[in-house]
Amino acid sequence: MDNQNKRREKTHRHRRYFLSRNSIYIYIHYIYIYIHTHELTHIYDPHMSSFASSSVAARSVLVQNKVASSGKRNQSKRVSATTQISASMAHKQRKMDIAEAKKLLDKTKTFIFDCDGVIWKGDSLIDGVPETIDMLKSMGKQLFFITNNSTKSRAGYLKKFTSLGLNITAENIFSSSFAAAAYLESIKFDGKVYVVGETGIGEELDLLGIKWSGCEADKGKEVTLSEGLYMDHDKDVSAVIVGFDRHFNYHKIQQATLCIRENPGCLFIATNTDAVTHLTSAQEWAGNGSMVGCIKGSTQQEPIVVGKPSSFMLDYIAEKYSIPKDEICMVGDRLDTDILFGKDGGLSTLLVLSGVTTEDRLLSPKNDIVPDFYTNQLSDLLEAK
Numbered sequence: 183m184d185n186q187n188k189r190r191e192k193t194h195r196h197r198r199y200f201l202s203r204n205s206i207y208i209y210i211h212y213i214y215i216y217i218h219t220h221e222l223t224h225i226y227d228p229h230m231s232s233f234a235s236s237s238v239a240a241r242s243v244l245v246q247n248k249v250a251s252s253g254k255r256n257q258s259k260r261v262s263a264t265t266q267i268s269a270s271m272a273h274k275q276r277k278m279d280i281a282e283a284k285k286l287l288d289k290t291k292t293f294i295f296d297c298d299g300v301i302w303k304g305d306s307l308i309d310g311v312p313e314t315i316d317m318l319k320s321m322g323k324q325l326f327f328i329t330n331n332s333t334k335s336r337a338g339y340l341k342k343f344t345s346l347g348l349n350i351t352a353e354n355i356f357s358s359s360f361a362a363a364a365y366l367e368s369i370k371f372d373g374k375v376y377v378v379g380e381t382g383i384g385e386e387l388d389l390l391g392i393k394w395s396g397c398e399a400d401k402g403k404e405v406t407l408s409e410g411l412y413m414d415h416d417k418d419v420s421a422v423i424v425g426f427d428r429h430f431n432y433h434k435i436q437q438a439t440l441c442i443r444e445n446p447g448c449l450f451i452a453t454n455t456d457a458v459t460h461l462t463s464a465q466e467w468a469g470n471g472s473m474v475g476c477i478k479g480s481t482q483q484e485p486i487v488v489g490k491p492s493s494f495m496l497d498y499i500a501e502k503y504s505i506p507k508d509e510i511c512m513v514g515d516r517l518d519t520d521i522l523f524g525k526d527g528g529l530s531t532l533l534v535l536s537g538v539t540t541e542d543r544l545l546s547p548k549n550d551i552v553p554d555f556y557t558n559q560l561s562d563l564l565e566a567k
């Protein structure tokens with residue numbers, strides 16, 4: 183074979199080789215496209231049980247598996263993060279020992295106590311409270327008692343303190359019924375109030391000479407709807423106070439709604455927005471948050487809240503008695519009102535387990551509120567004397 187023929191043969195050999203190689207590539211490429219077009223990749227998925235599944239079902243299962251595994255990963259991350267947060271929060275919760283109680287007594291000049299769950303439970307005094315109050319008084323501490331319960335006035339609470347054998351003056355008691363009246367006084371209110379609530383609010387308004395309507399007078403009123411029914415309302419009302427009301431009814435809802443919506447500049451004041459309250463020892467009952475929520479729903483307005491955890495009562499006490507807030511300790515049984523109220527106000531905080539908060543709830547992953555200390559009950563301070 184001459185040189186020319188050799189070169190020709192070599193060229194053919196290379197061409198056949200490349201054609202053959204490209205064919206293989208093209209063939210593989212077609213197989214790849216086929217597999218992906220027909221969603222057959224599930225054959226590599228351990229979750230798939232059968233090759234015979236339809237492509238749509240396969241895609242669906244694959245997507246579900248992806249979402250599930252992604253969800254599990256995210257859930258795992260969330261659980262992990264929550265566990266870390268809760269572990270961190272639980273770690274920060276400090277049960278008060280005697281040395282810490284002594285330090286707390288040394289640095290605190292004023293104690294603010296929540297009442298229900300700290301001083302009493304229902305109508306029963308909690309063990310050791312009178313002795314603890316006497317001890318604190320003998321140490322020259324200033325004591326205030328504040329409650330979100332608006333059903334009584336300060337005079338009404340004074341009767342309760344006295345009936346339980348506690349020697350307290352009315353000036354040391356702050357209820358949210360008083361706070362609502364004090365708020366109106368602080369803004370030099372000179373209008374008329376419509377009250378949704380019980381007697382405590384009306385009694386406090388009377389003490390300040392503020393005119394009001396509603397309250398017990400609207401107890402039991404029913405609305406009988408008929409074609410063309412029109413409910414009149416008091417055009418002179420320029421503030422509506424909503425407090426806990428065991429006789430809440432549709433008449434009161436409509437009156438409050440009309441005043442807030444139709445009287446120009448009418449204020450909407452909530453004594454508190456507690457979700458639940460402890461009317462009986464058997465269970466938690468719907469609190470004033472339910473009544474306030476109702477009026478919020480019909481007026482689409484946010485109320486001015488004067489009870490805990492709003493700072494109004496704290497600011498009032500600190501200013502009236504010229505008390506530096508870092509010398510005050512808030513003692514309460516509830517995290518989302520008492521302890522939050524204290525922490526937001528820059529006070530020391532002590533949670534007692536004699537009321538609604540159990541140690542499990544305090545240390546729960548769901549809780550992110552950390553009091554400075556917690557202890558079983560108020561009388562634990564007696565050990566630090």
Ligand SMILES: [Mg+2]
Pocket residue numbers: 296297298299300514515516537
């Ligand atoms: Mg309480």
